[in-house]
Amino acid sequence: QVQLVESGGGLVQPGGSLRLSCAASGNNFGIYTVGWYRQAPGKQRELVAQITSGGTTDYADSVKGRFTISRDNAKNTVYLQMNSLKPEDTAVYYCNAQIVIILSLKGNNYWGQGTQVTVSS
Numbered sequence: 026q027v028q029l030v031e032s033g034g035g036l037v038q039p040g041g042s043l044r045l046s047c048a049a050s051g052n053n054f055g056i057y058t059v060g061w062y063r064q065a066p067g068k069q070r071e072l073v074a075q076i077t078s079g080g081t082t083d084y085a086d087s088v089k090g091r092f093t094i095s096r097d098n099a100k101n102t103v104y105l106q107m108n109s110l111k112p113e114d115t116a117v118y119y120c121n122a123q124i125v126i127i128l129s130l131k132g133n134n135y136w137g138q139g140t141q142v143t144v145s146s
Contacts, residue, residue: 027051027135029120034140037110041144045105047120047137055098058125061105063116063142070119074105077125088114110144117141 033045047059060075074094075083082094093106103120117139124132 027054027057027122029122029135029137031118031120031137031140034118034142036143036145038146039111039144041110042106042108043110043142045107045118045120045140045142047103047105047122049101049103049122051101054101054122056124057122059094059096059103060121060123061094061103062119062121063114064119064139065116068116073118076103107142110142112144115142115144 028050030048031045032048033043035043037043045061056078058075058077061073062070063073064070071085073085073088074092076094076096084092091107091109094103095106096103105118107114119139120137122135
């Protein structure tokens with residue numbers, strides 16, 4: 026069992042920056058692949074960034090070059106640094122954790138409660 030708590034959301038002006046945190050409780054956090062997802066009203070949840078247990082990262086094209094995902098396994102925390110924010114980044118951001126052995130062999134998905142990010146003047 027893994028419990029996730031997101032924090033760091035808020036209201037920011039376009040061009041501003043924000044850092045989201047995903048704090049995990051549970052064992053062996055370092056072996057989990059962790060992803061940041063976001064969901065805007067009326068839209069489907071989409072993957073924003075992902076980091077594997079080995080540190081490999083992947084980003085959605087819409088945020089590449091602006092967002093950075095990182096992890097501190099000693100603190101059981103994954104971060105999402107968001108720079109050059111745009112109004113279209115406005116959404117509820119969720120943290121997800123899953124053990125991935127291979128693509129076809131994955132453990133349960135764990136989700137946090139989400140944190141609201143609003144980019145507006």
